[in-house]
Amino acid sequence: MQATAKSAPRRALTVAAALTGALACMLPLANSAAAHGSIVDPASRNYGCWERWGDDHLNENMAQEDPMCWQAWQDNPNAMWNWNGLYKNNVNGNHEAHVSSGNLCSGGDTQNGRYSSLDTPGAWKTTDITDNFTMNLYDQAQHGADYFKVYVSKNSYDPTSEPLGWEDLDLVKTTGSYAPAENTTFQVNTSGYDGRHVIFTIWKASHMDQNYYICSDVNFA
Numbered sequence: 502m503q504a505t506a507k508s509a510p511r512r513a514l515t516v517a518a519a520l521t522g523a524l525a526c527m528l529p530l531a532n533s534a535a536a537h538g539s540i541v542d543p544a545s546r547n548y549g550c551w552e553r554w555g556d557d558h559l560n561e562n563m564a565q566e567d568p569m570c571w572q573a574w575q576d577n578p579n580a581m582w583n584w585n586g587l588y589k590n591n592v593n594g595n596h597e598a599h600v601s602s603g604n605l606c607s608g609g610d611t612q613n614g615r616y617s618s619l620d621t622p623g624a625w626k627t628t629d630i631t632d633n634f635t636m637n638l639y640d641q642a643q644h645g646a647d648y649f650k651v652y653v654s655k656n657s658y659d660p661t662s663e664p665l666g667w668e669d670l671d672l673v674k675t676t677g678s679y680a681p682a683e684n685t686t687f688q689v690n691t692s693g694y695d696g697r698h699v700i701f702t703i704w705k706a707s708h709m710d711q712n713y714y715i716c717s718d719v720n721f722a
Contacts, residue, residue: 540717570626
């Protein structure tokens with residue numbers, strides 16, 4: 502199985518690295534040494550917040566226009582600057598043992614709870630998709646993948662009011678391996694879903710036992 506190359510995300514990590522002055526003093530920005538990756542389409546929660554507000558994250562209008570991102574920025578801005586670092590090492594394939602229900606979107610409160618705001622239920626901005634959609638991993642470090650596991654939240658689950666648990670998910674795809682590439686895309690085919698759902702993706706990188714846990718909010722149109 503081969504990875505498909507695409508152009509880099511619309512505002513790649515170089516944008517964050519270019520921020521200077523007071524902002525640079527406030528926050529440790531992502532850089533090439535710390536760079537990893539995430540699902541950028543449909544956008545992960547923290548990638549979407551960074552893409553929409555990274556250049557204007559102190560804008561109080563966000564509280565009304567994008568309240569879930571607002572609470573995430575307020576909780577820990579580094580969760581957005583480091584949108585590509587939501588991973589947990591040395592899981593040995595036992596994902597459910599290492600990432601507890603209710604903490605899936607933060608990777609089991611990984612990185613000392615940096616990403617805990619991503620577990621907060623609410624009306625996160627969604628990406629419109631159809632039953633058959635494409636996933637796009639942006640991986641600046643080009644780690645490759647041993648596999649992806651893609652889950653869709655059940656029709657009975659309400660992401661606006663409930664933290665996401667393993668019991669809320671349907672496994673819809675497990676891929677094979679992919680060679681290292683900046684962009685890796687693959688198709689997911691589903692049926693029977695409608696309206697707001699969460700796509701939960703596990704990306705097992707190839708370079709070591711490094712596992713990424715990624716929530717993307719979608720609307721099946």
